[in-house]
Amino acid sequence: MPLFLGRLASANRAAYLAALCLVAIQVGIGIVMKTAQSSGGYRFSPTASVAISEFFKWLLSVAFFAWECTIRAQQGTPPKSETRGYSVIPRDDHEFDDIDVVGATKPNRPARLTIRLYWQYIRSEITARTRWELCNLALLYVLVNNTIFACYNEADPGTIALVKSSGTVITALVMIGTIGASVSRMQWLAIALQLCGLLVTQYTPGSGTTYTPFTYMLIMFHVFLGALAGVYNQVLLQRESCSMHANNMTLYAAGTLFNLVGHLLVRLVSPEEPTFFHGFDRLGAILVIVSNVFVGLAITAVYKYADAVIKCFATALATGILLYVSTILFHTHLGFLAVPGTLLVFIASWIYIRNPPPPRPAESKSAGRCSSSFAATMGRWPKTSVLGAFLQTMLVVILLWVPDITLREEDDDGSHSVLLDSPFRNTVAFVRWNHAIPERIPAIMKYDPFFHTMHLSMRDSVKSEPENFLNMTHDQHVNTGHPQEPVAKTMKLILEHEPDVDGMLFFHFDAWVTPMEFMGMDMTRMAIPMDGGPNFRCYETIPTDKWEHAQQEDLFTAVGRAVRLQPPELPDDGEVVPSPRRYSKEKRAGCRGWSDIYYIPRRFFADYIFLVERVFHDTFHEMSVATMMHMIDRTRSRTPFTSFIDPMPCWGSCCSKNPSEDALLWHRCGHKLDLRSDRAKLHWDRIDAAAFQVNRTNSGGVNGTTARDILV
Structure with a gap:
């Protein structure tokens, strides 16, 4: 020195x-x-x-x-x-x-x-x-x-x-x-x-x-x-x-x-x-x-x-x-x-x-065999x-x-297919409508080839069933501010009947997702948009802004109940803490974030279900989802320096609309997109082209079961 x-x-x-x-x-x-x-x-x-x-x-x-x-x-x-x-x-x-x-x-x-x-x-x-x-x-x-x-x-x-x-x-x-x-x-x-x-x-x-x-x-x-x-x-x-x-x-x-x-x-x-x-x-x-x-x-x-x-x-x-x-x-x-x-x-x-x-004598120097x-x-x-x-x-x-040119092979009829798997091939897509708009379902079903199962959450979607009807492909949940409740119930069905499913991607119907652009995503970690609004952040005091101030008081009350509960047992995989005595209590415990799009891996389903059923079933979703993800992350991480939450770079925010053509083409996800617009056609054309890459059509999912099968 x-x-x-x-x-x-x-x-x-x-x-x-x-x-x-x-x-x-x-x-x-x-x-x-x-x-x-x-x-x-x-x-x-x-x-x-x-x-x-x-x-x-x-x-x-x-x-x-x-x-x-x-x-x-x-x-x-x-x-x-x-x-x-x-x-x-x-x-x-x-x-x-x-x-x-x-x-x-x-x-x-x-x-x-x-x-x-x-x-x-x-x-x-x-x-x-x-x-x-x-x-x-x-x-x-x-x-x-x-x-x-x-x-x-x-x-x-x-x-x-x-x-x-x-x-x-x-x-x-x-x-x-x-x-x-x-x-x-x-x-x-x-x-x-x-x-x-x-x-x-x-x-x-x-x-x-x-x-x-x-x-x-x-x-x-x-x-x-x-x-x-x-x-x-x-x-x-x-x-x-x-x-x-x-x-x-x-x-x-x-x-x-x-x-x-x-x-x-x-x-x-x-x-x-x-x-x-x-x-x-x-x-x-x-x-x-x-x-x-x-x-x-x-x-x-x-x-x-x-x-x-x-x-x-x-x-x-x-x-x-x-x-x-x-x-x-x-x-x-x-x-x-x-x-x-x-x-x-x-x-x-x-x-x-x-x-x-040390320098060698000039006569002993050589240029090297390769040179x-x-x-x-x-x-x-x-x-x-x-x-x-x-x-x-x-x-x-x-x-x-052009990394996919080596993946093309000629079929018996002379046509070419692309041997690519969708990153969401073992993922359930949970698509949420706040209102009954059944005419939008055919467009949303274009995502079907990329997911294990499409789950449609819309009131009055199955008219022959009661309001609380829910199965792997449908639910008729009415409360627009608390979609986490049918999400948790669907996760329970997955844990009981779908061993091949490794995660759930939640998004509103007017959000757009380009599945093949998620290649390389770590499917064992949670993901939520970090940009736009409301930004994902946690706090220890209630901010004095106009964003659902009254409901934030309910959020801190719910957090106080949650930290007194013992989390469910999880298998010890060497990375996730299996059985902590209590959910983690930090000063910055209350969170909010843009939750129109987010991803939860299977290994955290039990925590999500437990927190929704015991605490957060009636808390506004823009606060409850972010808070639950934060609590799961802090509770299950073995050290304070690791995290199980990844940022998801999506365009827009909870309340954005009318994305530009560049925003649509250069972002793999975003909110929101009018499905009746010309821009939507641009997006669906891209989805159709990607469906060819996964060598599947838009008429059936990976497991052969689609939401259209029981659509009335």
Whole structure:
């Protein structure tokens, strides 16, 4: 620590400024990449975004190289006399006088840069072989830049930054295999500490890892590609004494072209892919491009004005900020071991940089087998190598953004079906009407292919039955403010007669749900909208607003009764507390939230039923549902740092209406939608198309029983 403080004390102002810029850009790009998403995806094409970013990088490189060539011309330095495979550069110094340069009669006299002279500088700067190798490097960066979008689709910015900070082992292995680099014993120790720190941050006792193994593999694949591209770029820059800006011009020009081709191929395979400029009228999409353009400049400035240690700590600071911001902006849950694990990762990074291996004698250095083999291949067949790499890269890009194309198979009649399961295949959809509107039922039944069973809750829906009639597919509950009562009764039927059902999704008929966009949802956790209104929040005193003030007094009375009750027995699954003595009593015990859409997993049915029957049967549902979910969560969690409630990103609120076309298409759920409007047709067309993907029709459910079967 004293050594680091001494380094900071002696660092110049430029190093501080470069490091701060890097921190700001890395934090900004993490937030921008995540906030630019809508309903777990991007409303613009990621391949188009990368192509546009590469184009602007190319423009900057052109400007920087022009500035460099202006200085060369003023110093009287002509283009390189070596033709490097071209015949347009004069070989005789006297021929330089004939080039259209004002005031240049000799190579060492000042001159003014013209377009012709600038072109001569460009063509003479890089060899033909290096141009082809830069094309290969551009293909690597195509994968790097596309996989980072895929990573942000799967994880939060803090986790991505932390895993990337822990990717030193991948970088070390790449450098050993490609350029024959060596790693000291202390560096291997630092790598081991980094991996331990990463495991500590991402693993929570009782609930497992934060994300799926696929997510971590995807981020590691991105880190591997970045390490490979960085080493390759370093080799190309060090091999020849050419301008970095000239290299970048070729690199970014090829990157623009390759990403454009990738976008066209994705559009060809998947017509649903947004067009090239679609979605870039939004500030978030524009900021994604701007941040991707300038992040490279910030890293270059840090290496120029500071050193690798300053960059390491700048990255560590940015990672810490992103981890904290992710919990606020993106509702990311951090376990109680996240802070010590993150500190361990940062300390290990510092140890790695401060303990490099001793330099080897020049005669003992080798380029590494992989690097030598690749160089030999490029020297013999440069065009063939680039073509092979291009085909492989385009295939990976297509697989990244059209993940379901490999799931299609041809049936006996020549048609194609998609072998996809609905995420709600074992879920009951409980659809609630506050009024008798039977003409809306046929539209709602379009959801039937995606759910185990459709349950319709509407008064007078089965005219031959009494008002209190309820079975697996119907109930006629009248009280519009307390739908939790028929929900609890339906849950009891499920527990008694439907062992295959693993949860219930409740939503009002005028809400919209796009089932296939819930792929990846953790079906063992509760979910409720966190945005819109009323926001999900808990409090210890009654707020002085206009939102059902009188009923909130009843809510606190109900909470007081609930905390004196012993919860029902649940099986011990290693994650949920099986038999606490009392429901959890916290100061912030009364809650309210937007409950027009919510999800309850089967393992919490018993708690829901118990609380409704004993306490919350006559409490307004916008307060009772949120309070019950909060009490279940606090009672069943083994530690105060874990939660069983996930935010559900839905459009609107309890009282919103008339969503825009973009809101409808870019949100997987929302409230409310007029089923008679043209917008509703847009939604149902999408539902019909998705029903084809699950290889079922709209005339029968998964278990063969539909609400229409007994509809009168």
